[in-house]
Amino acid sequence: MADATYVFDFDSTLVDFETLELLAELALEESPDAPSTRVEIERLTDLAMSGEFPFAEALKRRLALLPLTRSHIQALAAEAVLRVTESVIRNMGFFHERGGQIVIVSGGFREVIAGVAENLGVPPDRVIANDLIYDAGGRVTGVADSPLLAPFGKAEALKALALPGPVVMIGDGWTDAEVKQAGAADRFYAFTEIVRRERAVAAADAEVRSIDELLHLEGLSGRWSYPRSRMRMLLLEAVHPAAVERLEAAGYQVETVKGALGEDALIDRIRGVHVLGVRSKTQVSARVLDAADKLMAVAAFCIGTNQIDLDAAAGRGVAVFNAPYSNTRSVVELAVGLTIALLRDVADKSTAMHRGEWNKSATGSRELRGKTLGIVGYGAIGSQLSVLAEALGMRVIFHDLTERLALGNAKRMHSLEALLAESDAVSLHVDGRTENTALIGAAELSRMKPGALLLNLSRGHVVDVGALAQALGSGRIGGAAIDVFPDEPATNADPFDSPLRGLKNVILTPHIGGSTEEAQEAIAEFAAERLLAYLNRGDTTFCVNLPNVQLAEVSGAHRILHIHRNQPGVLAELNRALAAAGLNILGQHLKTDERTGYVITDVDRDYDPAALKALKSVAGTLRFRMLQ
Numbered sequence: 001m002a003d004a005t006y007v008f009d010f011d012s013t014l015v016d017f018e019t020l021e022l023l024a025e026l027a028l029e030e031s032p033d034a035p036s037t038r039v040e041i042e043r044l045t046d047l048a049m050s051g052e053f054p055f056a057e058a059l060k061r062r063l064a065l066l067p068l069t070r071s072h073i074q075a076l077a078a079e080a081v082l083r084v085t086e087s088v089i090r091n092m093g094f095f096h097e098r099g100g101q102i103v104i105v106s107g108g109f110r111e112v113i114a115g116v117a118e119n120l121g122v123p124p125d126r127v128i129a130n131d132l133i134y135d136a137g138g139r140v141t142g143v144a145d146s147p148l149l150a151p152f153g154k155a156e157a158l159k160a161l162a163l164p165g166p167v168v169m170i171g172d173g174w175t176d177a178e179v180k181q182a183g184a185a186d187r188f189y190a191f192t193e194i195v196r197r198e199r200a201v202a203a204a205d206a207e208v209r210s211i212d213e214l215l216h217l218e219g220l221s222g223r224w225s226y227p228r229s230r231m232r233m234l235l236l237e238a239v240h241p242a243a244v245e246r247l248e249a250a251g252y253q254v255e256t257v258k259g260a261l262g263e264d265a266l267i268d269r270i271r272g273v274h275v276l277g278v279r280s281k282t283q284v285s286a287r288v289l290d291a292a293d294k295l296m297a298v299a300a301f302c303i304g305t306n307q308i309d310l311d312a313a314a315g316r317g318v319a320v321f322n323a324p325y326s327n328t329r330s331v332v333e334l335a336v337g338l339t340i341a342l343l344r345d346v347a348d349k350s351t352a353m354h355r356g357e358w359n360k361s362a363t364g365s366r367e368l369r370g371k372t373l374g375i376v377g378y379g380a381i382g383s384q385l386s387v388l389a390e391a392l393g394m395r396v397i398f399h400d401l402t403e404r405l406a407l408g409n410a411k412r413m414h415s416l417e418a419l420l421a422e423s424d425a426v427s428l429h430v431d432g433r434t435e436n437t438a439l440i441g442a443a444e445l446s447r448m449k450p451g452a453l454l455l456n457l458s459r460g461h462v463v464d465v466g467a468l469a470q471a472l473g474s475g476r477i478g479g480a481a482i483d484v485f486p487d488e489p490a491t492n493a494d495p496f497d498s499p500l501r502g503l504k505n506v507i508l509t510p511h512i513g514g515s516t517e518e519a520q521e522a523i524a525e526f527a528a529e530r531l532l533a534y535l536n537r538g539d540t541t542f543c544v545n546l547p548n549v550q551l552a553e554v555s556g557a558h559r560i561l562h563i564h565r566n567q568p569g570v571l572a573e574l575n576r577a578l579a580a581a582g583l584n585i586l587g588q589h590l591k592t593d594e595r596t597g598y599v600i601t602d603v604d605r606d607y608d609p610a611a612l613k614a615l616k617s618v619a620g621t622l623r624f625r626m627l628q
């Protein structure tokens with residue numbers, strides 16, 4: 001198959017536009033009839049591309065509708081080089097390596113195509129397109145006569161080239177499908193990355209949603225990597241659209257679901273999914289992972305990863321990523337605001353006002369300044385809260401299980417008990433490990449100063465809410481702000497209940513600590529980048545359950561990624577298998593943690609694919625994949 005000639009259509013294939021539609025925008029800028037003319041041009045383009053109207057006639061009519069000049073054509077040519085289709089950009093290597101085997105055939109105009117062809121390394125004599133005719137004033141008057149204008153024009157023009165080897169036609173339109181029907185191509189791929197035209201797809205040997213898929217089906221340079229457009233990503237819990245856009249632009253298929261899915265519903269959906277995206281609510285259990293036949297990675301589009309069985313994922317070679325810092329500031333700002341609101345009884349006063357009650361009084365209302373804030377968990381959020389609280393005049397004390405640098409004048413407390421005894425407000429920012437279940441229960445609440453405040457913006461199970469409700473009811477605790485709950489509704493349509501409902505000076509918020517537009521967008525970008533770095537080059541930086549290895553792009557090599565159980569002899573066996581296959585190693589990295597090893601090997605491009613089998617059967621292999 002390697003000797004085939006690859007014939008590409010231009011509009012909506014190599015570039016993401018239709019020439020006549022963009023020319024209409026340029027030429028009709030000043031025209032009062034622009035909207036109706038544009039609609040007519042789009043209509044004629046669609047009719048011609050779906051084969052319902054003769055191409056030459058459609059071209060003539062569209063040109064007649066436009067007051068086109070040489071400067072419009074030049075402007076479009078300049079734009080065209082910037083509008084090359086995403087998957088074409090990703091596969092520039094293919095075009096450059098095989099420029100001599102590629103032909104561009106288009107009912108569009110040579111002047112517009114020339115710059116793109118040059119950038120792709122396709123010689124000018126391998127571009128078949130129409131030549132425009134201008135009058136003396138530089139106005140377009142028509143196109144020069146050419147075989148392209150006759151019925152089956154592309155096919156006839158290609159036959160005249162007498163191309164060697166099998167001819168493969170790739171394009172979005174009916175005139176491209178006709179090339180095979182008229183005997184000028186051996187295979188026809190309907191290209192649907194930009195637009196999907198049913199009639200062309202129905203006539204095709206196969207539909208390809210990207211150049212990656214084409215290369216995969218043709219057994220070309222992308223043959224070892226699974227094509228991106230066949231890789232399915234399932235993003236749950238209303239992940240910000242910036243992630244969807246980023247991942248789709250990189251060529252992956254992305255499906256979204258608004259709410260969380262329960263375990264059984266997720267098991268039903270997970271088959272065939274390569275990447276799962278969740279937030280704090282979806283439980284990714286060992287059962288879910290067992291049902292996930294294709295899963296390579298899970299992204300937590302949030303900070304917490306306690307909802308994911310990290311060991312079970314690592315044991316199946318599934319990488320887990322999160323966005324550890326992107327919503328930190330949002331949580332901190334809310335914690336500060338809630339502390340002030342509790343100290344001033346804002347929530348109850350506001351609710352009374354809504355009932356029509358005016359209750360102006362200073363009793364029980366206090367300033368933040370000079371009060372002691374006790375922070376439990378001095379990680380990313382706790383330590384940033386420490387800085388802001390001090391800046392507002394609070395005295396900060398903190399307790400953490402691990403050694404943490406005290407910021408500003410914050411004082412470290414060596415026990416939780418000591419912190420509880422001294423704090424006017426206690427704010428919880430521990431991680432969601434199981435051992436933190438009921439970290440604050442009846443005993444801890446009884447150690448707090450009478451009338452002190454409690455804030456929980458960490459995880460629901462960290463506080464025994466029954467005990468807290470009692471302490472609040474008795475007045476032992478002066479108020480609470482709770483953002484996270486042991487049982488949270490899966491979607492906004494589900495009801496919420498808690499023993500804390502209806503209590504005085506208790507602010508309940510629906511797990512919105514990290515729910516700001518800024519944070520959600522930042523999380524989407526960060527987590528999507530981490531996923532792409534892993535999928536596209538094997539980089540595991542910030543991975544929370546596999547050894548972290550930072551890697552550059554693969555260039556001029558194949559990359560073999562091998563995840564295995566950390567047991568003696570795996571690397572030696574892997575290298576023996578590589579040597580037996582005659583593979584020349586260009587570079588190799590190995591990193592292990594206590595349970596898993598990750599080996600990345602860059603090898604020469606030319607080798608026997610049968611070698612892959614031996615690599616897969618190395619004892620302890622959890623997952624194995626190739627990047628081109």
Ligand SMILES: NC(=O)c1ccc[n+]([C@@H]2O[C@H](COP(=O)([O-])OP(=O)(O)OC[C@H]3O[C@@H](n4cnc5c(N)ncnc54)[C@H](O)[C@@H]3O)[C@@H](O)[C@H]2O)c1
Nearest residue numbers: 303304377379380381400401429430431432457458513514
């Ligand atoms: N409400 C929200 O919307 C929201 C948003 C973001 C993060 N979170 C949650 O906030 C919490 C903190 O996030 P982070 O980014 O600061 O995490 P982090 O991992 O940076 O910090 C957690 C800190 O808690 C400490 N810790 C754990 N258990 C402890 C214990 N029993 N006693 C004392 N210290 C303990 C750890 O040593 C660590 O320093 C996490 O539970 C996270 O899931 C909630």
Ligand SMILES: O=C(O)[C@H](O)COP(=O)(O)O
Nearest residue numbers: 279280281302303304514
């Ligand atoms: O872990 C987190 O980042 C927070 O709990 C936010 O979770 P969410 O994305 O489900 O709002």
